[in-house]
Amino acid sequence: MYREPVRVRPLRPSDVDAVCERVSTRVAAAAQRFPLLEGALDRGALRAAVASVAPAWVARSRGRVVGHLTAALLDGTRRRAWVPPDGASFDDPAVLAALLEAAAPAWRDAGARGFSVWAYDEPDEVGAWEACGACLRARRGVRALSSDDPGSVPGLGLRRAGAGDLQVALVLDRWGDPPGAPALEDDERRREVGALLEDPEVDYLIAELDGRAVAQAVVMALPARRGSRANAVHLSAVAVDPTRRGRGLGAALVEAALERARSAGYAVAEVNWRTVDPRVERFWRARGFAPTHALVEGPLAN
Numbered sequence: 001m002y003r004e005p006v007r008v009r010p011l012r013p014s015d016v017d018a019v020c021e022r023v024s025t026r027v028a029a030a031a032q033r034f035p036l037l038e039g040a041l042d043r044g045a046l047r048a049a050v051a052s053v054a055p056a057w058v059a060r061s062r063g064r065v066v067g068h069l070t071a072a073l074l075d076g077t078r079r080r081a082w083v084p085p086d087g088a089s090f091d092d093p094a095v096l097a098a099l100l101e102a103a104a105p106a107w108r109d110a111g112a113r114g115f116s117v118w119a120y121d122e123p124d125e126v127g128a129w130e131a132c133g134a135c136l137r138a139r140r141g142v143r144a145l146s147s148d149d150p151g152s153v154p155g156l157g158l159r160r161a162g163a164g165d166l167q168v169a170l171v172l173d174r175w176g177d178p179p180g181a182p183a184l185e186d187d188e189r190r191r192e193v194g195a196l197l198e199d200p201e202v203d204y205l206i207a208e209l210d211g212r213a214v215a216q217a218v219v220m221a222l223p224a225r226r227g228s229r230a231n232a233v234h235l236s237a238v239a240v241d242p243t244r245r246g247r248g249l250g251a252a253l254v255e256a257a258l259e260r261a262r263s264a265g266y267a268v269a270e271v272n273w274r275t276v277d278p279r280v281e282r283f284w285r286a287r288g289f290a291p292t293h294a295l296v297e298g299p300l301a302n
């Protein structure tokens, strides 16, 4: 138990400076532990963001702010409260539990049925969320891009797909669905894949072997995000034909996609992967991605 009495209440304008200080310290300290993360941040933008978040909660003890919590309520098939890495801080797991107890009714009233948190991938932090009923679902890993000779598979070619590739891209995208988890509805997938194919900022890559599409990857610049490097690229939707897995196609595709990103001037790559399959975890670690963040998810029970 936390040694001191803790009081949780909605964030007030007078708390903004203290919360900004906590977020700045947290982001800078994380960059010490994870050298490929960005530790510097724009104080003015942070202040504006903290002042405008609603709802947000602060935990206070003996006149000091000892924790804060805020989430974005994103629409989707399952409405959830999303907490970014700098959306929570707590001096002790009991402070987090108190913050969550205060936030949960408001999130529920706004229609959320669960919460999803991008925390730093460290036992203390993940453990505090697990103690509040959350489970580890995914990881984010980062690696530097270097000009090492990428691995290759004879006959494997890579091409940038466009709007005319919708039908084949829908098949490839389904290969990435995690077994046993609810898949995207057909029309939702069609909308999402179609939008990616048409976006000039997105590199939708299809790998072909002897004229057949056998794998895909989607590569895009990361939108500006506190804690991420400005020159980072995001890799997603990597999927290999289920009948051809374990033969080096995934490794060759990822290396070729990262080499394209490196030649385009990116220095760092980020990827999110689901943790349910230990082979997927092994695949990304073997590609040089070191975990920085953990996605933990929990229910918002009545």
Ligand SMILES: CC(C)(COP(=O)(O)OP(=O)(O)OC[C@H]1O[C@@H](n2cnc3c(N)ncnc32)[C@H](O)[C@@H]1OP(=O)(O)O)[C@@H](O)C(=O)NCCC(=O)NCCS
Residues within 6 Å of the ligand: 175, 176, 177, 236, 237, 238, 239, 240, 241, 244, 245, 246, 247, 248, 249, 250, 251, 252, 272, 273, 274, 279, 280, 282, 283
């Ligand atoms: C993960 C994935 C892209 C790997 O592609 P792949 O062509 O099978 O991988 P490679 O042959 O290049 O590398 C083999 C390594 O990948 C890992 N792996 C992951 N899933 C695998 C599978 N179904 N079969 C074999 N190896 C797999 C293993 O660690 C293996 O290493 P090992 O031989 O030491 O066990 C592919 O299995 C896949 O499409 N999975 C479903 C979608 C997914 O999870 N995508 C990643 C999230 S973005």
